[in-house]
Amino acid sequence: MRNDIKNHLDPQPSLAPAARTASANGTGVDLANFDAAMVLIDVGTWTDGAHTFEVQDSDDNAAFTAVDAAYLDGAEPVVDAAADDAQVYTVGYHGIKRYLRVAVTVTGGPATGAVYGASVVRGKGRVKP
Numbered sequence: 001m002r003n004d005i006k007n008h009l010d011p012q013p014s015l016a017p018a019a020r021t022a023s024a025n026g027t028g029v030d031l032a033n034f035d036a037a038m039v040l041i042d043v044g045t046w047t048d049g050a051h052t053f054e055v056q057d058s059d060d061n062a063a064f065t066a067v068d069a070a071y072l073d074g075a076e077p078v079v080d081a082a083a084d085d086a087q088v089y090t091v092g093y094h095g096i097k098r099y100l101r102v103a104v105t106v107t108g109g110p111a112t113g114a115v116y117g118a119s120v121v122r123g124k125g126r127v128k129p
Contacts, residue, residue, distance in 0.1 A: 010122040011040070014102040017117030021049065021110045026118055028061040028099040035124035039091045039102055041077060042117050046085035049110025052078045053089075053118070057097035064101060071095035079114055 014026030031037055039055050053076045056064040073092030079085065093100060102118035 008123060008125070010034070010125060011119045012122065013117070014120050015104065015116070015118040017042070017115070019113055019115045020051065020104065020106060021113035023105045024103065025064070026102040028058060028064070028101045029120035029122070030061070031098055031100055031122060033126045034122040035126065037093045037100055037123065038121050039093065039100070040119045040121055041089040041102065043079055043085050043087050043089070044115035046079050046082055046114040047110065047112040049106050049108040049113050050078060050080035051114050051116070052105045054103045054105065055091055055093060056101050056103050057095050058099040059097055061099040067093065067095055079116070085114065
């Protein structure tokens with residue numbers, strides 16, 4: 001067994017890094033065989049618009065709903081000012097659903113929007129490399 005963190009965490013993309021001016025749903029990440037997860041949102045440059053992130057979960061990777069705040073550790077960020085850019089936001093998840101994704105709602109009619117991506121970091125794997 002290795003003691004380095006690389007073999008204990010497994011980041012998976014949900015929202016691919018991009019400049020965004022419209023709302024988007026990330027790809028669902030399967031949490032099977034993992035006992036912990038967190039969402040990592042990496043924000044680059046913000047120019048305009050309000051970008052409201054939401055962690056969503058699902059039993060079947062088809063019907064996603066917003067995760068109740070009781071199952072989140074940390075707040076889902078809203079990026080709507082220059083002070084919010086160049087940040088990495090993390091939100092812990094301790095729900096019981098199999099799939100997790102990140103969605104973003106963009107309002108304010110941005111012309112250039114903001115640059116960001118989001119990953120689901122799976123941890124406490126039941127099987128390690």
